[in-house]
Amino acid sequence: MLDLIKKYMAREKGPDMLRRPAIYSLGQAMVRYNLLKFPYRATAMMVEYGLEQTKKVYNRRLPFVWTSAFFPTELLHAMGIPAFSPEIAAALAASLGFQGNFLREAESRWWGRDNCSFHRCAIGGLFSHYYPLPSAFCASSHLCEGAVLMFGSLARVYHRPFMLLDVPVEQEDDSLNYVIGQLKQIISSLEEITGITLQNGKLQEAVANAEGTRRAMQEINELRRHPYSPLTSREAFSYLYLNFTGLGSRAMLRVYETLARELEERIREKKTPEKPLRFKLLWLHLPPFYRNNILEYLEEKGARVVFEEFNHVYWGAMDVSRPLESIAGRMLSHFSYGHISRRIEIIKELAADYNVDGVIHFSHWGCRQSCGSLRMIRDSLQKEGLPFLVLDGDCIDNRNYAPGQVQTRIDGFLEMLA
Amino acid sequence: MPVAGVDIGSLSTEVVILEKGKILAGIIVSTGANSKVAAEKAMQMALEKSGLARDNLQYIIATGYGRVSAPFAHEKVTEITCHGRGAFSLDSGVRTVIDIGGQDSKVIRLNSRGKVVDFVMNEKCAAGTGRFLEVMAHALEMDLAEMSRLAPLARKTVTISSMCTVFAESEVVSLIAEGYPREEIVKGIITSIVERTVSMANRVGVEGTLMMTGGVAKNAAIVKALQESLGIKITVPQEPQVVGALGAALLAEEGLEKKEG
Ligand SMILES: Nc1ncnc2c1ncn2[C@@H]1O[C@H](COP(=O)(O)OP(=O)(O)OP(=O)(O)O)[C@@H](O)[C@H]1O
Ligand code: SF4
Numbered sequence: 001m002l003d004l005i006k007k008y009m010a011r012e013k014g015p016d017m018l019r020r021p022a023i024y025s026l027g028q029a030m031v032r033y034n035l036l037k038f039p040y041r042a043t044a045m046m047v048e049y050g051l052e053q054t055k056k057v058y059n060r061r062l063p064f065v066w067t068s069a070f071f072p073t074e075l076l077h078a079m080g081i082p083a084f085s086p087e088i089a090a091a092l093a094a095s096l097g098f099q100g101n102f103l104r105e106a107e108s109r110w111w112g113r114d115n116c117s118f119h120r121c122a123i124g125g126l127f128s129h130y131y132p133l134p135s136a137f138c139a140s141s142h143l144c145e146g147a148v149l150m151f152g153s154l155a156r157v158y159h160r161p162f163m164l165l166d167v168p169v170e171q172e173d174d175s176l177n178y179v180i181g182q183l184k185q186i187i188s189s190l191e192e193i194t195g196i197t198l199q200n201g202k203l204q205e206a207v208a209n210a211e212g213t214r215r216a217m218q219e220i221n222e223l224r225r226h227p228y229s230p231l232t233s234r235e236a237f238s239y240l241y242l243n244f245t246g247l248g249s250r251a252m253l254r255v256y257e258t259l260a261r262e263l264e265e266r267i268r269e270k271k272t273p274e275k276p277l278r279f280k281l282l283w284l285h286l287p288p289f290y291r292n293n294i295l296e297y298l299e300e301k302g303a304r305v306v307f308e309e310f311n312h313v314y315w316g317a318m319d320v321s322r323p324l325e326s327i328a329g330r331m332l333s334h335f336s337y338g339h340i341s342r343r344i345e346i347i348k349e350l351a352a353d354y355n356v357d358g359v360i361h362f363s364h365w366g367c368r369q370s371c372g373s374l375r376m377i378r379d380s381l382q383k384e385g386l387p388f389l390v391l392d393g394d395c396i397d398n399r400n401y402a403p404g405q406v407q408t409r410i411d412g413f414l415e416m417l418a
Numbered sequence: 419m420p421v422a423g424v425d426i427g428s429l430s431t432e433v434v435i436l437e438k439g440k441i442l443a444g445i446i447v448s449t450g451a452n453s454k455v456a457a458e459k460a461m462q463m464a465l466e467k468s469g470l471a472r473d474n475l476q477y478i479i480a481t482g483y484g485r486v487s488a489p490f491a492h493e494k495v496t497e498i499t500c501h502g503r504g505a506f507s508l509d510s511g512v513r514t515v516i517d518i519g520g521q522d523s524k525v526i527r528l529n530s531r532g533k534v535v536d537f538v539m540n541e542k543c544a545a546g547t548g549r550f551l552e553v554m555a556h557a558l559e560m561d562l563a564e565m566s567r568l569a570p571l572a573r574k575t576v577t578i579s580s581m582c583t584v585f586a587e588s589e590v591v592s593l594i595a596e597g598y599p600r601e602e603i604v605k606g607i608i609t610s611i612v613e614r615t616v617s618m619a620n621r622v623g624v625e626g627t628l629m630m631t632g633g634v635a636k637n638a639a640i641v642k643a644l645q646e647s648l649g650i651k652i653t654v655p656q657e658p659q660v661v662g663a664l665g666a667a668l669l670a671e672e673g674l675e676k677k678e679g
């Protein structure tokens with residue numbers, strides 16, 4: 001399938017192909033008839049769902065929105081508005097090897113190379129008509145300020161509405177109500193823009209899905225602590241798409257419930273990693289999405305990333321009878337937002353829960369929120385006696401990727417752990 | 419039971435042959451275009467010097483960027499571990515090692531048992547490394563020894579603002595054209611390397627004895643400026659360039675002991 005797309009992209013047909021919903025139907029059929037190989041049934045389900053959603057955003061008659069990574073998608077699923085995540089689109093482009101053209105397109109229009117490449121790539125994709133122009137741009141202010149600026153700017157360029165959910169940094173008594181008020185406003189703006197009205201009970205349904213998903217995620221995370229857990233980090237990272245766009249959907253709930261069952265089964269059958277693990281590692285922030293073998297190289301050396309920071313379930317139980325309050329509460333509870341001590345506490349907690357031997361932070365060029373406080377993270381981990389490796393790099397832009405240099409740092413780190 | 423350590427760096431390749439902790443031979447050759455050829459050559463020279471045959475070597479560890487494609491190595495270990503190990507063997511008070519080579523610079527922290535506990539490496543380019551110095555020396559039409567000699571004569575420092583080797587070179591060329599005294603430009607070049615190295619050292623934190631290894635440790639002007647900037651004395655071993663190969667050889671001895679149980 002990927003080869004197929006690549007072949008089409010290689011010819012000039014590329015952009016046209018991508019925008020043709022039929023290609024996604026074809027992909028769906030291939031998944032359904034098991035013509036593609038996936039490590040888990042859950043993965044196949046996710047891909048099918050992803051293709052379905054993508055087909056919708058390329059169907060020019062239906063409204064859809066661009067959402068930033070941390071925007072509450074429960075609202076959209078309640079209303080049946082598809083979400084397009086530019087960060088995921090960039091990751092996908094990188095994994096297919098298309099990112100170069102998009103990045104150059106954005107750069108030639110003065111989007112500087114110090115901007116996060118997830119965004120630079122998405123902008124290039126939009127400018128060159130690969131990515132679809134949405135009915136509105138929806139961003140939340142927490143964590144990623146780059147998305148806010150980019151969405152705001154694109155909204156002006158394309159004369160589309162820009163919706164910003166302002167999540168306060170400092171939590172005060174009225175923070176929750178402040179966010180709830182905005183959620184209500186966003187819902188009514190979305191209704192106005194798309195002509196879709198939020199039906200009674202739909203928000204509750206979305207929150208129930210989100211709550212079920214939360215529990216399934218917790219179950220998966222718990223299963224991953226098992227020494228026989230077969231889920232590799234590369235596989236875990238492939239679910240990023242759902243984490244960014246799926247919360248509140250029935251599909252995400254089903255995928256994660258399926259994954260939990262499958263993991264449980266495989267652990268029970270002891271389909272273990274063949275090689276004994278020398279080291280267990282915790283991964284902070286994201287890995288590169290272009291062709292690279294970093295995670296595989298670690299596995300080859302007997303070191304496995306047993307958990308990733310981004311898979312941590314940071315929010316508490318969601319109350320279906322109070323949907324907006326639950327969503328607002330989730331927004332306010334992100335551990336990386338606010339004082340750095342929150343993130344550090346969670347990192348330490350995860351390191352202990354997963355009994356890791358070391359922590360790797362992939363410092364993605366241009367990401368202020370994740371790289372801004374490395375010194376403090378390092379100092380705290382060192383106090384716990386936990387070795388810490390900072391890998392500088394870029395998740396999307398591979399122009400500076402030097403495999404040999406990354407390998408030396410990883411080798412040196414593993415020698416240090418030995 | 420003789421063993422060997424081979425350090426295949428971007429500019430130089432070293433071989434150290436060791437028997438019961440005693441150095442039988444230490445060889446430095448330049449790496450040139452083909453690292454395998456350089457490694458073979460250095461090994462041959464070291465064997466001749468120690469009067470041994472290849473078969474006498476019981477265990478060989480390769481390090482340096484060329485380690486991955488090293489011929490004849492039983493094991494590959496990074497420069498980080500090898501420089502740490504080599505430096506600690508020369509002085510057990512060493513807790514911090516600064517290795518500046520041709521294309522990499524790194525600061526390594528050791529614990530009281532000589533084990534690496536932290537390290538940082540320069541990012542991806544030649545700025546602040548030996549190669550940078552060589553390019554600048556070339557632009558100034560002098561050799562490294564002359565650079566070292568000139569630096570103390572400077573009464574002022576000309577700031578070199580470019581980090582990139584290519585830009586810094588053209589900056590140096592235009593400074594020469596503008597008529598700045600060469601010693602002041604030299605001082606500026608040294609300052610730029612020192613500043614980079616100091617910020618790396620501060621990242622891991624300097625403690626205990628600080629030893630400098632790698633070819634740039636032979637550059638007296640750099641060592642002196644680093645010392646002044648860090649405010650502590652820097653120990654430079656007699657032959658800093660072979661410390662990586664020495665560390666590899668020591669690890670080879672340990673590896674052999676383990677193998678023989
Ligand atoms: N006699 C000397 N005087 C001054 N500087 C020297 C001398 N000999 C070597 N150097 C410096 O040392 C540098 C090479 O260092 P070294 O041999 O440690 O590099 P390497 O190990 O090949 O490189 P890397 O470790 O980065 O791959 C040269 O670029 C030069 O600046
Ligand atoms: S990597 Fe950082 S800057 Fe880029 S999209 Fe993610 S959060 Fe935003």
Ligand SMILES: [Mg+2]
Nearest residue numbers: 427519632662
């Ligand atoms: Mg070296």
